[in-house]
Amino acid sequence: MLGVVEKIIKALEEDVNRGLGRPYLQSGNYKIYDFNEENFKPLKDVEPRLMAFVDGGNNTVLNAPTFSLQINRVYFNLFRGKERQRPSSGMPEKIEFLSYLNVSKDGQVGKVKIFPLSEEHSRYLPREEDLRVTLPGPPDFYQRSRMFSVARRFAEWSFSTHIIEEELDDGDILVKDGSLQASFEGENKYLDRVMKTAHKMGINLVGLSKTSTLSTDTGNSLIASIKKFAEHKKYDRWCYYPIAKEIVNGERPGSMIMAVKLHKLTEYIFRMDFLKTGHDEVEVVSAIGENTVDPTFPGYPYGLIDADLNARVRMDEVKLYRTRILSALSEDVLEKLKSHIRALDAHERLNMIANMIKD
Amino acid sequence: MGGSKIDVIGQIIGGETSRIFIREKSGSRIELGDLLVAEEDDGNYSILQVKDLVYHSQIPQIMRELASGLQLEGHGSHMEFLDEELRNYIIAEAKTILQIRDNEPQLPKTLPNFFGQVRRIEDDDLKFLMEEKIKNPLYLGNVRSGSKELKTSIHIDAREAIPHHILIPATTGRGKSNLVKVMLWELMNIENIGMLVLDPHDEYYGRNELGLKDHPNQEKLRYYSTDTSNIHGMVESLRINIKSIKPEHFDGIVKFTDAQRDALKLYHNTYRKEWIPHIIREEKIEEVESKTLSVIRRKFDNILGIYAENGQIKSRGSVFKTNDGESTIKNIIKSLEDGEIVIIDTSKLTGKAELLVGSIIIWAIFNKYQKYKAKGVLEEKPIIGIVIEEAPRVLGKEVIERQGHNIYSIIAREGRKFNIGLVAITQLVSLIPRTILANMNTKIILGNEMSQERAEIIASASQDLSDDNRTIASLDRGEAIVTSVFTKFAVPIKIPLFDEHVKDKINKIREKPPLLSLEDL
Numbered sequence: 001m002l003g004v005v006e007k008i009i010k011a012l013e014e015d016v017n018r019g020l021g022r023p024y025l026q027s028g029n030y031k032i033y034d035f036n037e038e039n040f041k042p043l044k045d046v047e048p049r050l051m052a053f054v055d056g057g058n059n060t061v062l063n064a065p066t067f068s069l070q071i072n073r074v075y076f077n078l079f080r081g082k083e084r085q086r087p088s089s090g091m092p093e094k095i096e097f098l099s100y101l102n103v104s105k106d107g108q109v110g111k112v113k114i115f116p117l118s119e120e121h122s123r124y125l126p127r128e129e130d131l132r133v134t135l136p137g138p139p140d141f142y143q144r145s146r147m148f149s150v151a152r153r154f155a156e157w158s159f160s161t162h163i164i165e166e167e168l169d170d171g172d173i174l175v176k177d178g179s180l181q182a183s184f185e186g187e188n189k190y191l192d193r194v195m196k197t198a199h200k201m202g203i204n205l206v207g208l209s210k211t212s213t214l215s216t217d218t219g220n221s222l223i224a225s226i227k228k229f230a231e232h233k234k235y236d237r238w239c240y241y242p243i244a245k246e247i248v249n250g251e252r253p254g255s256m257i258m259a260v261k262l263h264k265l266t267e268y269i270f271r272m273d274f275l276k277t278g279h280d281e282v283e284v285v286s287a288i289g290e291n292t293v294d295p296t297f298p299g300y301p302y303g304l305i306d307a308d309l310n311a312r313v314r315m316d317e318v319k320l321y322r323t324r325i326l327s328a329l330s331e332d333v334l335e336k337l338k339s340h341i342r343a344l345d346a347h348e349r350l351n352m353i354a355n356m357i358k359d
Numbered sequence: 360m361g362g363s364k365i366d367v368i369g370q371i372i373g374g375e376t377s378r379i380f381i382r383e384k385s386g387s388r389i390e391l392g393d394l395l396v397a398e399e400d401d402g403n404y405s406i407l408q409v410k411d412l413v414y415h416s417q418i419p420q421i422m423r424e425l426a427s428g429l430q431l432e433g434h435g436s437h438m439e440f441l442d443e444e445l446r447n448y449i450i451a452e453a454k455t456i457l458q459i460r461d462n463e464p465q466l467p468k469t470l471p472n473f474f475g476q477v478r479r480i481e482d483d484d485l486k487f488l489m490e491e492k493i494k495n496p497l498y499l500g501n502v503r504s505g506s507k508e509l510k511t512s513i514h515i516d517a518r519e520a521i522p523h524h525i526l527i528p529a530t531t532g533r534g535k536s537n538l539v540k541v542m543l544w545e546l547m548n549i550e551n552i553g554m555l556v557l558d559p560h561d562e563y564y565g566r567n568e569l570g571l572k573d574h575p576n577q578e579k580l581r582y583y584s585t586d587t588s589n590i591h592g593m594v595e596s597l598r599i600n601i602k603s604i605k606p607e608h609f610d611g612i613v614k615f616t617d618a619q620r621d622a623l624k625l626y627h628n629t630y631r632k633e634w635i636p637h638i639i640r641e642e643k644i645e646e647v648e649s650k651t652l653s654v655i656r657r658k659f660d661n662i663l664g665i666y667a668e669n670g671q672i673k674s675r676g677s678v679f680k681t682n683d684g685e686s687t688i689k690n691i692i693k694s695l696e697d698g699e700i701v702i703i704d705t706s707k708l709t710g711k712a713e714l715l716v717g718s719i720i721i722w723a724i725f726n727k728y729q730k731y732k733a734k735g736v737l738e739e740k741p742i743i744g745i746v747i748e749e750a751p752r753v754l755g756k757e758v759i760e761r762q763g764h765n766i767y768s769i770i771a772r773e774g775r776k777f778n779i780g781l782v783a784i785t786q787l788v789s790l791i792p793r794t795i796l797a798n799m800n801t802k803i804i805l806g807n808e809m810s811q812e813r814a815e816i817i818a819s820a821s822q823d824l825s826d827d828n829r830t831i832a833s834l835d836r837g838e839a840i841v842t843s844v845f846t847k848f849a850v851p852i853k854i855p856l857f858d859e860h861v862k863d864k865i866n867k868i869r870e871k872p873p874l875l876s877l878e879d880l
Binding site: 079082084263264265291293294295296298302306 | 418419422425426429434435437438439440441442445
């Protein structure tokens with residue numbers, strides 16, 4: 001055992017001592033910039049700006065090889081610096097809907113139907129005809145489960161477009177959890193729409209990623225490399241840009257990838273995707289930094305913590321919907337449904353047993 | 360009430376009948392003991408009382424500890440809780456004490472609306488108290504919500520409450536003397552109530568300050584004192600002729616053996632009103648041993664200050680006399696029967712002598728009232744109240760067990776039948792037997808920091824005060840809870856300061872234009 005541990009330690013040492021290398025992105029749509037110490041900019045004390053924080057959540061109500069029923073929620077809040085603001089337009093702070101993913105007989109295409117829980121929410125939701133996805137590779141469950149969130153992701157973009165139009169103004173900021181990169185077929189259409197709207201209205205659109213898989217060409221974590229690089233600089237809080245810039249041809253500028261350390265007392269450095277509208281990147285990042293002083297997670301915007309908590313779909317809500325739907329089904333449909341569901345729910349059962357043992 | 364926009368200070372978020380959880384609206388500063396109102400759509404409403412306050416937070420404990428550490432260690436200047444009022448808050452645990460249905464107060468049988476909003480109580484919400492028709496209203500104070508005083512005043516019917524006994528439990532400095540002073544002042548406005556006040560601190564008459572002597576109805580006041588010097592007003596000398604004393608007056612007050620007690624009775628039967636001089640002179644009766652007689656004589660010497668010198672009976676003390684004060688007891692009884700307040704200044708007396716003076720008077724009135732009852736004329740007579748301080752001296756379990764029942768404990772058990780009641784004041788309720796406490800149907804509870812005492816008070820209250828332990832402990836000077844079979848609920852009150860209360864009353868009278876005399880006309 002001792003020999004094994006030593007070997008692991010040696011391998012780890014080699015990995016962490018690798019050279020920084022150059023930033024590396026899988027997507028070819030970005031222009032990559034080499035590391036340059038001059039790209040570090042200290043954050044400033046700035047006037048608070050109006051910021052909208054957006055996040056979404058979904059959870060499975062029913063699941064079978066051929067279909068999946070999800071409950072989705074998208075939520076936003078408004079802060080001016082540290083102070084929460086009330087929406088001024090009367091738009092809802094959260095939208096909720098059920099989405100039903102149905103797999104075609106050949107197992108290659110998934111179509112999603114959406115059912116808003118309130119008719120008033122329909123206008124903020126994506127169109128059903130856009131929610132058609134080609135399922136990746138062989139139809140295995142874990143690949144497909146990623147598709148469950150397609151409706152929620154599209155809804156996040158469409159809701160964000162409305163937030164920009166109805167709640168924000170020139171110079172304000174919309175911060176969304178995650179990157180500003182599309183993951184699904186057809187998603188670009190919604191992403192592009194929100195970016196164009198933001199650009200047109202002078203709104204700064206920001207995606208903040210809690211985790212980042214970006215790396216350098218030496219295989220290091222890009223964020224870890226920048227952190228190491230930052231040790232030479234004695235800034236308490238900073239932003240580093242550009243790491244990469246999106247290459248676009250059209251009506252809007254490309255987004256930019258940067259790394260940010262938003263609070264003096266944090267160890268966390270985040271990837272930030274930024275669609276800028278002016279030349280005040282540092283001021284915009286600094287303004288977001290003003291919202292990261294909450295002790296529960298210094299360096300991470302409190303607005304996103306709040307958005308995450310409010311968007312999260314809890315298991316008790318899932319159970320409520322599951323019970324309501326199953327109890328309304330006729331007996332024979334229910335029997336058939338059970339056999340479909342059992343094809344997949346062994347995993348859930350195992351989790352349940354594990355939890356019982358843990359308790 | 361209903362319809363108008365309410366000033367919300369909290370919202371019901373859960374709980375059960377005896378513990379309703381209310382989230383406090385930030386900055387509302389809900390207090391322990393606060394009275395809150397939860398309205399319903401139909402104009403009915405519930406009155407809730409806050410029993411406890413608890414911190415709650417959406418932020419995990421470990422995070423709060425870290426945040427506090429950062430601040431304490433000087434790293435916190437760059438941090439602050441955002442949305443603090445949303446995430447850190449106070450939950451008030453309250454209990455519904457009354458529900459008002461169609462303007463009628465009822466004991467609560469339903470929960471107020473889930474997620475219903477609550478507001479502070481207003482005088483209008485207590486209209487039913489003001490509309491109550493009380494025949495002989497004895498003012499105790501104003502309704503209190505937490506430490507805030509409302510305008511609504513609280514009265515109990517004196518003629519009902521006094522024969523059912525009133526207990527005032529409180530520790531020192533919580534305002535019991537002030538309360539008794541206010542009560543006596545108010546009782547002077549009520550007809551047909553005779554009050555005997557044994558005043559060991561000489562604090563009620565107002566010898567050198569404002570007191571009952573300043574009452575507009577001062578003609579209803581009788582003040583007996585051993586010290587009649589330097590005093591304005593109608594003081595009467597507290598002198599009691601030993602002829603007024605009977606053997607039973609010592610029952611439960613002075614410890615006598617069976618043989619000694621038999622001797623007392625024998626001497627009384629033999630010599631009637633002259634029985635004490637015969638004992639003092641140790642004039643032997645055959646059946647009584649010399650030793651017994653000698654012990655009794657010594658005890659009388661100690662307690663009464665009566666002794667023999669060259670065959671002459673003399674009195675050393677200022678109260679018990681051999682050739683004076685023959686009409687004192689008779690006069691006191693007459694005053695009580697006339698519905699007057701009789702204050703006995705016992706400040707210069709020993710504890711035993713004080714109790715004995717009380718015993719002599721109370722036995723006399725008790726015997727009279729027994730006769731009135733037998734004749735069927737009791738209801739025509741004023742009710743009698745007896746104010747006794749440090750009540751466990753006569754009502755204590757140990758005392759009764761050791762010395763047998765005394766007239767005070769007899770009144771506690773049987774007085775109600777004869778319209779005689781006690782107003783007993785004590786710091787140590789736990790020393791009084793439950794059977795007596797249960798008979799005291801009105802309790803005016805002042806602050807008490809002793810948990811054992813609070814437990815006894817709560818256990819013997821007329822209403823369920825099981826959740827009021829902390830509230831009683833936190834009662835400030837002049838704050839009280841009235842629990843009584845004559846009130847709809849355990850009412851928190853604020854007792855006015857006597858001086859302010861009195862000045863106010865005196866001023867009101869002075870402000871009235873003088874009546875024209877016949878000569879003026």
